[in-house]
Amino acid sequence: MLMKVIKSSEICSLIKDGDMVFYPGITLGGFAEESVIEIEKSFLATGHPRDLTVYWQSGVGNRGDRGFAHMAYEGLLKRGVGGHLKGCGPAVERLAGENKAEIYNFPQGVMATMPRYIAAKKPGVITKVGLGTMMDPRQGGGAMNQKARxxxxxxEIINIHGEEWLLYKLPKIDVTIIRGTYADEKGNISIKKEGYQLGQLALAEAAKACGGIVICQVEKIISSGAIPPKEVKVPGIMVDYVYVAKPEYHWQTAQTVYNPVYAGEYKVPLDSIPLEKLSPxxxxxxxxxxxxxxxSVVNLGVGIPEAVSSVATEENVLHLLTLTTEAGGIGGVPAxxxxxxxxxNADATLEMADQFDFYDGGGLDFGCLGALQIDEKGNVNSSMLNGGGIGVGGFMNVAGGSKKIVFTTIFCGGMEARLGDGKLxxxxxxxxxxxxxxxxxxxxNGELAIKDKKEVMFVTERAVFELTEAGVELKEVAPGISIEEDILDQMDFMPIIKDVKLMPAGIxxxxxxxxxxxxxxxxKG
Known part of the structure; x- marks a missing residue:
């Protein structure tokens, strides 16, 4: 079939009730937002398409009303399987919380690599990522609400050579809707202005392997031969339909229309990047x-860990580290x-799936991640809060692939503090x-981490803990803090206490x- 240029309003005629649709995307990067706006319009006007199963890679949206939020309707979505929920916005969280669709959360690394396994007709994504956690079928199998359960x-749990593995089942793709910068008249796709490489080729191949169709959103159609062969991300033989998006639905990320630095077109002085202000x-x-x-090769998670890159920049040690992002960034400073x-100022931008292969293979020296809850065994919850699904994103892949893991959190949510004079x-x-x-x-899973001989720490504004074979041990407290009143009275379990030192006053x-x-x-050793 030759590529056909369509209007975005024609997309809904290509999607049948009950279809399985797979989207790439992180924030609004690589996400064909105009397509979901058209699907939303059609559903609200006609009730169709409906009962869709939709897979998405990460948090797709602005944590508000953009991106995947346009799909969050009972009846429109029958099943959703994504790498993150909170990043998609409150509407998706409500859909899950109110049990109005089957909602699952898989690790972002599984979602990123899944298309190439579908393309090659493999049996599933087989990995140890998620064993002993909420991904394990003995603990819910990634189901985020009762309807999914x-x-x-x-x-599934499978056994290979006497070892347990998780097998994440693969869907049959009816439609994949990808995004590029340019399409030429033959349907060849360039991602020249994108900030990420999100498996556009693998998704196109996967759809074709399933007998499905490939739709691509671009910002411009150009003449044949205008894209150099090595810059063709998806060849036209794999693309069925192309439409040109309105600029307001083709942002590079959820907060940036276009930044040429993110696309790797040039670099800027790092002192132009805003620095973190003093706070807990x-x-x-x-x-x-x-x-x-x-x-060290480092990954910094979302939330508090993001500030570590700002600190490293401000303290002039960035040249001693290689910071990476799960979306594929190597070097520079994560946004x-x-x-x-x-x-x-990235040194390289990999395919997201390739980055996760590197992570899962143990390529990270250091991972810094956020935490919502921590128990006496060193188990961590980062995926659900007050019964509402948040999702793990790349958390499990980073934690599983890092030799040393530092979890960061405010000690008690809602606290306020005064900083200065070397104390808290x-x-x-x-x-x-x-x-x-x-x-x-x-x-x-803290117990599995100890068995794997990982170094695990928990850092807060007032105390530092270390995970040992005996449990969680208090190692440091902030100057000005009472161990009894400000730490032990604010915990539901007693940590191991041996030799407790003061956190450095200067911080x-x-x-x-x-x-x-x-x-x-x-x-110097």
């Missing part, structure tokens, strides 16, 4: 950064907030305990300047 089991979040990032070793996954003063205690044995889900001041010295000591 009552539906099909999408994850920055204190945590500084203390976490002290666990970095020179020449934060709704530009998450892009990089300032709690001015209002928070009312949400993070150190509790009542985990809503297990996103990280509580406006200016620090101590990270380079920490790194230098490590280089």
């Amino acid at each position: 009552d539906a099909e089991d999408l994850v 979040r920055k204190v945590i990032a500084r203390r976490a950064a002290m666990e970095l070793s020179p020449y 934060n907030k709704h530009d998450f996954g892009c990089c300032w 003063e709690i001015t209002r205690e928070g009312d949400i305990k993070k150190f509790t044995n009542a985990l809503e889900q297990i996103s990280f 509580f001041n406006e200016k620090w300047g101590g990270l380079a010295e920490v790194m230098e000591r490590k280089m």
Whole structure:
């Protein structure tokens, strides 16, 4: 079939009720947003298409009303399987929480690599990522609500050579809707201005392997031969339909229309990047950064971990590290907030699936991740809060592939503090305990991490803990903090207490300047 140019309003005529649709995307990057707007319009006007099964790679949207939020309707969505929920916005979280569709969450690395397994007609994604966690069928198999738990089991435990593995089942794709920058008249697709490589080729191949169709959103159609062969991301023989999007639905990320630095067109002085302001979040990032070793390959998760890159830049140690993002960035400084996954001054931008292969294979020296809840065994919940599904994104792949893991969190949610003079003063205690044995889900299994001989730490603004074979041990407290009142009284379990030291006083001041010295000591051994 020759590629056909269509209007976005024609997309709904190509999607049948009950179809399975697979989307790439992270924030709004690589996401064909105009297609979901047209699907939403059609569903609200006619009730069709309906009962769709939709797979998506990551948090797709602006955590508000854009992106995948346009698909969050009862009746429109029968089943959703995604790498993240909260990033898709409140409408998706409500759809899951109110049990109006079957909602599953799989690790982002599974979602990223899944298309190439479908393309090659493999039996499934077979991995140890997720064993002993909420992905394990013995703990829910990734189901995020009762409707999913009552539906099909999408994850199986299999045994290979005496070892347990998880097998994530593969869907049969009817439609994939990808995005590029340009399409030529033969349907060849370039992603020249994209900030990410999100498996566009693998998804096109997967759809073709299933007998499905490939639709591509672009910003412009250009003449045949205008795209150099090595810049063709998806050849036209795999593309059935192309439409030109309105500019407002073709943003590079959820907060940036277009930044040529993210596309790798040029680099900028790093001192032009905004730095983190002093706050408990920055204190945590500084203390976490002290666990970095020179020449480490590093991944920094969303939230507090994002601030670690700002600290490393401000402290002039960035040249000693290689920061990476799960979306494929190598080197430079990871962008934060709704530009998450892009990089300032990246050395390379890999396919997201290739990056996850590197992670899953143990390529990370250091991973810094956020945590919602931590129990006495070092298990961590990062995927569910107050019964609402958040999702894990790349959390499990980073935790599984890192030799050293530092989890970061505010000690009690809702706290307020005064910083300065080398100490921390709690001015209002928070009312949400993070150190509790009542985990809503297990996103990280502490006992398995100990068996795998991983170094695991938990860093907060007032205390630092280490995971040992005996449990969670208190190692440091902030100057100005009472162990009894400010730490033990705010935990639901008693940590191991042996030799407790003070956290470095300098990290509580406006200016620090101590990270380079920490790194230098490590280089000297």
